[in-house]
Amino acid sequence: xxxxxxxxxxxxxxxxxxxxxxxxxxxxxxxxxxxxxxxxxxxxxxxxxxxxxxxxxxxxxxxxxxxxxxxxxxxxxxxxxxxxxxxxxxxxxxxxxxxxxxxxxxxxxxxxxxxxxxxxxxxxxxxxxxxxxxxxxxxxxxxxxxxxxxxxxxxxxxxxxxxxxxxxxxxxx
Amino acid sequence: xxxxxxxxxxxxxxxxxxxxxxxxxxxxxxxxxxxxxxxxxxxxxxxxxxxxxxxxxxxxxxxxxxxxxxxxxxxxxxxxxxxxxxxxxxxxxxxxxxxxxxxxxxxxxxxxxxxxxxxxxxxxxxxxxxxxxxxxxxxxx
Numbered sequence: 001x002x003x004x005x006x007x008x009x010x011x012x013x014x015x016x017x018x019x020x021x022x023x024x025x026x027x028x029x030x031x032x033x034x035x036x037x038x039x040x041x042x043x044x045x046x047x048x049x050x051x052x053x054x055x056x057x058x059x060x061x062x063x064x065x066x067x068x069x070x071x072x073x074x075x076x077x078x079x080x081x082x083x084x085x086x087x088x089x090x091x092x093x094x095x096x097x098x099x100x101x102x103x104x105x106x107x108x109x110x111x112x113x114x115x116x117x118x119x120x121x122x123x124x125x126x127x128x129x130x131x132x133x134x135x136x137x138x139x140x141x142x143x144x145x146x147x148x149x150x151x152x153x154x155x156x157x158x159x160x161x162x163x164x165x166x167x168x169x170x171x172x173x
Numbered sequence: 174x175x176x177x178x179x180x181x182x183x184x185x186x187x188x189x190x191x192x193x194x195x196x197x198x199x200x201x202x203x204x205x206x207x208x209x210x211x212x213x214x215x216x217x218x219x220x221x222x223x224x225x226x227x228x229x230x231x232x233x234x235x236x237x238x239x240x241x242x243x244x245x246x247x248x249x250x251x252x253x254x255x256x257x258x259x260x261x262x263x264x265x266x267x268x269x270x271x272x273x274x275x276x277x278x279x280x281x282x283x284x285x286x287x288x289x290x291x292x293x294x295x296x297x298x299x300x301x302x303x304x305x306x307x308x309x310x311x312x313x314x
Contacts, residue, residue: 097208097212097214098205098206098214098217098218099205099206100205101200101201101204101205102201103201114197114200114201116205153214153217153218154214154215154217154218168200171193171197171201172193172197173193173194173196173197
């Protein structure tokens with residue numbers, strides 16, 4: 001093998017070892033989709049304050065990780081890994097108007113925030129970043145409190161693709 | 174699991190806050206299904222906006238608003254549920270708001286919660302028929 005070939009092979013192997021395709025694709029997908037520019041899900045207008053959009057809390061942690069503070073009751077797939085974000089649905093999916101609402105404690109300020117776990121619907125399951133956390137969840141014999149139910153209702157079809165975690169505001173009156 | 178029928182009579186409930194007023198109670202116990210604007214997701218989840226008040230115009234409707242499973246089986250106390258219902262009527266009744274509106278009390282809610290009908294779906298069907306007869310143009314689901 002020529003010196004050039006050896007160099008390229010070496011570099012390619014190094015890159016393949018050092019980077020995660022899933023992580024890269026997730027980030028690339030989110031960037032291409034321009035998710036920060038997409039409008040917030042309708043439910044995000046529901047603020048517990050008077051302002052049209054709830055002030056967003058200071059946050060830390062990785063939205064691509066199941067440990068992220070907002071995901072304390074997320075049982076499903078993370079939309080941030082699927083071309084969307086914690087606030088928005090991937091292209092080609094529709095946010096469910098019906099949602100599971102809970103509260104999670106933000107480690108930055110120690111306060112409880114209201115979280116809306118809208119599902120993104122219309123395509124088959126994203127298949128990435130499975131997360132199974134259940135704070136406040138109850139078994140399915142209490143269906144209104146169960147996060148295992150498919151919450152894709154009121155959408156064009158009820159295929160579940162992934163879940164978001166929209167912060168609605170502080171859990172105070 | 175897909176439970177449209179059950180959801181038609183349930184309200185999405187989660188993790189009630191330790192100390193909350195009616196707006197937050199609605200957010201945590203009702204808004205998941207009925208929506209921030211009370212639009213719901215018909216036909217499985219009824220629209221409250223401009224409709225909810227009509228139930229107070231027909232016999233049995235006032236009781237129904239307490240006895241519908243999403244309200245009755247919520248984690249709210251009787252006093253809190255009365256507060257939420259009064260708040261919801263104020264926020265969402267809109268065009269359907271009756272001229273005279275008696276606020277729900279904790280006692281009334283307690284009494285109604287203790288005596289649920291055997292077939293709530295049948296009760297709802299009858300109420301809808303009565304409402305449509307009264308307000309043919311103003312009500313459609």
